[in-house]
Amino acid sequence: MxxxxxxxxxxxxxxxxxxxxxxxxxxxxxPPRIVTTDAVDQSIVDLRSAGAVHYNGSLTAPAGDTVTMKVTVTKAGEAIGDLSVNGLPAAVLVVGHTLYLKAGLDFWLKLSGVPDSTAPTVADRWVKAPGVLLGVDIERIFDTETLPALFGRPVGGQAPDAVKRTKVAGQEVLEVPTDTGVLYLGVNPPHGLVRFDLTKSGKTDPTKVRDLAFSVTDATADMAALYRDLAARTAELDTAYDPFTGVRQGAHRFQNCGATSCAIVVELTNTGKQPIRVAVKATWTGAGAVIGSCESRVGPLQPNQAGSATCTLASPQWTQFYRRAQSVAGQHPYGAEWTAMALITPPDPTELRTLATSAExxxxxxxxxxxxxxxxxxxxxxxxxxxxxxxxxxxxxxxxxxxxxxxxxxxxxxxxxxxxxxxxxxxxxxxxxxxxxxxxxxxxxxxxxxxxxxxx
Structure with a gap:
């Protein structure tokens, strides 16, 4: 104090x-004469000085997908917001230099690199996603230290008063052509960046995108709320999946099947290089009808360590099925279909909460x-x-x-x-x-x- x-x-x-x-x-x-190059340079200084920046626009990913984004990115690289790939929406979060997505079944079915068998499991859950999967590395593209390198150099050296004027979202701006696209700056000093339209971005995946067109808004004044939102989203990652870390499934067996419940035990091995937790989700059927589902977690399992997960069904439908099987002569088959998938090691939201307090x-x-x-x-x-x-x-x-x-x-x-x-x-x-x-x-x-x- x-x-x-x-x-x-x-x-x-x-x-x-x-x-x-x-x-x-x-x-x-x-006083020295200011030209458009100077105005662009000062706008870049201001962009790099911002604590957080909001971007709203679209780009074309290396595979040709159209990606739209409304994201707010901090100076440290955290990001939060929404995006869509070819019109299919997803929530997006970048924390600890890692991308997480949360989207519906259609999104995962249409996203190349995700097996159809995986999509139902990860639908509507947070998923750790490598940048190459999306085709866009949000943190790297919108890093204010490196983003200006994509802007190119202004063509010509007119005074700001002599530059063509147009409007962006109803705001009058200076239209500044560069050798890689067009920058739109505020008409009045400090001529802050309002929008950029660029033909291409980085030289390697997942930054080799093109047709970037984004409006830019300083979000520094909202950093307290931003960090609160980041912390809240990060706290949701305790159950986030990592479908790209290998889990080998072995034998399975049913056990302790009685009047109130039945369990399936699945043998597992961590084939990745990091310790992981594993989630097992099973859908049960009895006499040809779905009678419930169960979920179980096990771990952490060390690399190459074997273990097992026990998933227990205790639904009213199982009880009804069991009683019927006991009272009616004949065959009463039951079974389970399951998936086993790695869970992430969730990041700690404490630091983000601390930054929210600092901003307040x-x-x-x-x-x-x-x-x-x-x-x-x-x-x-x-x-x-x-x-x-x-x-x-x-x-x-x-x-x-x-x-x-x-x-x-x-x-x-x-x-x-x-x-x-x-x-x-x-x-x-x-x-x-x-x-x-x-x-x-x-x-x-x-x-x-x-x-x-x-x-x-």
Missing amino acids: TRHRIGILAVAVLLSSGCTGDEPSPNGPP TPVANPQGNQHVYVIRDSAGKDDKHIWKYGVSTGPEWRRIADDQLKYCKASGKADCVAEEVAATGDPASAHALARQLVDAYRGRAGSCPPAQWVGC
Whole structure:
């Protein structure tokens, strides 16, 4: 709590000092000329600085499938949202650098690489899915450090005022052609990225996609809710399947079949390279009719370790079948059809819950590696001199901030400086502190700082 007060006090001193200096001389050197390349470069800086970004659009996967996505991706690579493959929907989650999908039977029947016999078992359950299965590596494609490399370089060097204007979802934007597609930037500074249309992406599967067309929205202000949603979804993964880890099935037998229940015992071996839990799901029939189902789990089994799973049916239908078999002479066959499939080792959602708390109640930490900075006119520290607030990680924060000073000067300020406001221990706290500064500025001035894209 003491550190929190120290951090907030530092912010207050910066905002309330109100020192002013001389305004730029009318006879001084003119501000540097900004062209579309500069506007694109600054929009990329802002994109990379965001704590989370929402993407809505479509692409063509390497196999020719049309994939639509509405996903929110954090700076660390977590993702949550929905997608569809050739019109068939699925929920999507990326956590711990692993992709999970939850979809209906039709989705799995139509997705190449999934056997038809597997589809009924995994339908409507979370499934660990390698990126090559979907044909799209969501984390890699939407990594804001590498995504801009796909944008190409703008064609021509006009001033933003001379660039063609159009509308995207009702918003007026600058249409900036590049050597790999078209970027759409906000008309007014800071010219944030609104949409990108690209002809192609990476060079290897599962990033070798094409026809990327996505709108882009900063989602940093919603990080508390985002991390809560990520934690809630992650908690659902305790029963998620891993159909791509091998489980060899051996002999089976029925046992303890009586008036109230009957069990099937299935011998199993883990043929994978990691310890696994195994789920067995069986559908039972008696006298030609379905009389119930059962599920069982066993493990973890170490690589090459053998074990067995016992799945017990105790349904009213079994009781009725058994009693009838005891009272009516003749043959009364019964049986079970089952699947045995590996379960994932579920990730722990605790860290995501902690980040949600940090985004709601940020705490400053002078020893932290997440830096909140302000870029302002060197003439003073009051609102009219502030250009933007930013967040950056590690010792490189000052270089990232200083690289933006030329854009600050081009906005008409006499000279610009970057200063650290606070440090924190995690990105959620850092962006929450920056949001407090932006919200306070907006409360006083009625709008965000003039170059603010993240958190505005």
